[in-house]
Amino acid sequence: MVKRIDEVMPVIAFGGDYNPEQWDESVWLEDAKLMEEAGVNLVSVAIFSWSVLEPEEGKFDFSWLDRVLEILHEHGVGVSLATATASPPAWLSKEYPEVLAVQENGVAFQVGSRQHYSPNSKRFRYAVKQLVTEIAKRYKDHPALKMWHINNEYGCHLAECYSNESLQAFRDWLKKRYETIDNLNQKWGTNFWSQRYGNWDEIQFPVNLPTFYNPSQKLDYKRFMNDAIFDLYKVEKEVLRDISPDVPVFTNFMYEFKPLNYFEWAKDMDLVTWDSYPDPREGKPYRHAMHHDLMRSLKNGQPFYLMEQVTSHVNWRDINVTKKPGEMRLWSYSTVARGGDGIMYFQWRQGRAGAEKFHGAMVPHSNDPNSRVFQEVKQLGNELKQLDGLAGAHGTAQVAIVFDWENWWAVEHEGKPHNKLSYLDQVYQYYRVFYENNIAVDFVEPNGNLSNYELVVAPMLYMIRDGEEKILEQFVAKGGTLVVSFFSGIADAQDHIHLGGYPAPLRSLLGLTVEEFAPMADNEANTIVSNGEKSTVNTWADIIKLEGAKAIATYKENWYQGSPALTIHRYGQGKSIYIGTNPTDDYLDQLMNGLLQQLDISAPLDAPKNVEIVERVANDKTYLFILNHNTDAVTVSLEDGVIYHDCLQGKQVSQAITVQNTDVAILIY
Numbered sequence: 001m002v003k004r005i006d007e008v009m010p011v012i013a014f015g016g017d018y019n020p021e022q023w024d025e026s027v028w029l030e031d032a033k034l035m036e037e038a039g040v041n042l043v044s045v046a047i048f049s050w051s052v053l054e055p056e057e058g059k060f061d062f063s064w065l066d067r068v069l070e071i072l073h074e075h076g077v078g079v080s081l082a083t084a085t086a087s088p089p090a091w092l093s094k095e096y097p098e099v100l101a102v103q104e105n106g107v108a109f110q111v112g113s114r115q116h117y118s119p120n121s122k123r124f125r126y127a128v129k130q131l132v133t134e135i136a137k138r139y140k141d142h143p144a145l146k147m148w149h150i151n152n153e154y155g156c157h158l159a160e161c162y163s164n165e166s167l168q169a170f171r172d173w174l175k176k177r178y179e180t181i182d183n184l185n186q187k188w189g190t191n192f193w194s195q196r197y198g199n200w201d202e203i204q205f206p207v208n209l210p211t212f213y214n215p216s217q218k219l220d221y222k223r224f225m226n227d228a229i230f231d232l233y234k235v236e237k238e239v240l241r242d243i244s245p246d247v248p249v250f251t252n253f254m255y256e257f258k259p260l261n262y263f264e265w266a267k268d269m270d271l272v273t274w275d276s277y278p279d280p281r282e283g284k285p286y287r288h289a290m291h292h293d294l295m296r297s298l299k300n301g302q303p304f305y306l307m308e309q310v311t312s313h314v315n316w317r318d319i320n321v322t323k324k325p326g327e328m329r330l331w332s333y334s335t336v337a338r339g340g341d342g343i344m345y346f347q348w349r350q351g352r353a354g355a356e357k358f359h360g361a362m363v364p365h366s367n368d369p370n371s372r373v374f375q376e377v378k379q380l381g382n383e384l385k386q387l388d389g390l391a392g393a394h395g396t397a398q399v400a401i402v403f404d405w406e407n408w409w410a411v412e413h414e415g416k417p418h419n420k421l422s423y424l425d426q427v428y429q430y431y432r433v434f435y436e437n438n439i440a441v442d443f444v445e446p447n448g449n450l451s452n453y454e455l456v457v458a459p460m461l462y463m464i465r466d467g468e469e470k471i472l473e474q475f476v477a478k479g480g481t482l483v484v485s486f487f488s489g490i491a492d493a494q495d496h497i498h499l500g501g502y503p504a505p506l507r508s509l510l511g512l513t514v515e516e517f518a519p520m521a522d523n524e525a526n527t528i529v530s531n532g533e534k535s536t537v538n539t540w541a542d543i544i545k546l547e548g549a550k551a552i553a554t555y556k557e558n559w560y561q562g563s564p565a566l567t568i569h570r571y572g573q574g575k576s577i578y579i580g581t582n583p584t585d586d587y588l589d590q591l592m593n594g595l596l597q598q599l600d601i602s603a604p605l606d607a608p609k610n611v612e613i614v615e616r617v618a619n620d621k622t623y624l625f626i627l628n629h630n631t632d633a634v635t636v637s638l639e640d641g642v643i644y645h646d647c648l649q650g651k652q653v654s655q656a657i658t659v660q661n662t663d664v665a666i667l668i669y
Helices: 025-038 063-074 090-095 122-139 164-178 181-188 215-243 262-266 285-297 327-337 372-390 405-411 423-436 468-477 504-510 585-598
Strands: 013-018 042-045 078-082 145-149 252-254 273-275 304-308 340-345 399-402 441-444 455-458 481-485 512-517 525-530 533-546 550-555 564-571 574-579 581-583 611-618 621-628 634-637 644-646 651-653 656-659 663-668
Touching: 013 025, 013 304, 013 372, 025 063, 025 372, 042 063, 042 340, 063 078, 122 215, 164 181, 164 215, 181 215, 215 262, 215 405, 262 405, 285 304, 285 327, 285 423, 285 441, 327 340, 327 372, 327 611, 327 621, 327 663, 340 372, 372 611, 372 621, 399 423, 405 423, 423 441, 423 481, 423 585, 455 468, 468 481, 468 504, 468 564, 468 574, 481 504, 481 585, 504 512, 504 564, 504 574, 512 564, 525 564, 525 581, 533 550, 533 564, 533 585, 564 581, 574 585, 581 585, 611 634, 621 656, 656 663
Parallel strands: 013 042, 013 340, 042 078, 078 145, 252 273, 273 304, 304 340, 399 441, 399 455, 455 481, 481 574
Antiparallel strands: 512 533, 525 533, 525 550, 533 581, 550 564, 564 574, 611 621, 621 663, 634 656, 644 651, 644 663
């Protein structure tokens, strides 16, 4: 039986990617001593070491890895051992060129970077299985082993493959999904443009076409590639489960990553982990926070590990801005506040050679233990030891946002009324309101359980599959409040239009129909009027006909002036609100804050602007995080009559607390 993560690591994990194969053995002991000093208790090892573990086909060399794990264990550092499959060695591609992924133009990728493999290559899968079997057999009982790190950032550089083997795999996937060619033709709507297929071998990739592709085919290709890469992960997982059935397994997810359906992937993970590299130039911490909340939500609130972040600066942007003093620590605590039970970095020691040699690390090129970066690392690592009781703690939310990867794929395919729509931007727009008001948020799938929430927001839910509308109807009928944004309820699972008037599946729930769309040009805007107040809108206008709903805002300009822009509808014991345009942040703040007040949903504490307040609950203790993203100190009033324990300062506080700029307070009550 697989061990729970909090059994394996009953403390907050702290460490990073460790690449000892890039260094002489003389450095390993120094590394281990510095790790002890910095409070490191977990490192990821062997992520990119296939070529040194198996320098020739079938000939393995584990001597160096044996020594590394021995040293780490002696110094109290646990190991997240990677399967080393993230970058195939040169000999594999030379001997078996069919393992190489192929671009849309039919040209194969080459060796010399990373992730150049085709997930559909049978020969690649065979080689992966052989390597993982050898690693698992050798280290399954090693005392340093805490968990298995499968591959690395699947799909990061290559999420689509157009090889002949991938084409055959795509056809096989379609046969399994549709069973008959007639059924596929019906599901793809191939009578349009004479696209009908007579047999499976006529089907090609949706590439190199003179004009628009078939949207149903394109959507299925996205699903197929997600499944193909997922199946590759499962090949490794099955080997590890057979040989070490009690050791947890995972692979690391990524920030704003569109190609893979992480809700589906998370079901096969013992632990959700992800890599986050927000650009310090953004100045929008809510984007970073949103993805923490999303990752925590993938397994229904189970804490996650942040497997990669950077101490200072990355190397792959146009300009790689350095995090200011204190930012790394502050952002790390935001991770912990939102469900992170692990704070890890890429990487431990800054590299001397290779494409990532200027990427920041826990130990910089200077190798100076008194450097700013290492001192901040050391401070954080030793502070986290004071939060050991926090591991496994959860949060509670009364608000949920519906998030769906397949909807993301479909709504941004070409051929829409407005081809500059961004699904993520719409999600961010609503999440920002809750973040700035310190309202806890979960993310749910369209078919997820909504019973724990008072307010659910569904931004641009273009695709609604059979039965998903019933879940929303039941939520509202039982007293919930639902907010739906424009261009929702339009298409089904095949990206075919729901007939019967937009948005057909939601028509009775929303009490309206959308007669037509009026997308706006780049510089175009309109004005809406609500309670006598005017506000600007842009991007989109739905031409709404009321069918029981009431208008709460109307358009002031253009040929559709006077028609509803926002509506409210009573449905059962609850209500639904439809936003048929793209309002300003100020208007959305006013609208959503009004709903929060009506529903008596409030933050744990009142706080100044740019102060993040988050709670996590562990047994009978509540951990209250106060994170100051301002450049000046702030004072936050605490709940009357409550005495808090300040974890980091080791003292009791009450009534109010002052938090310095770019700093954090963690209070237990």
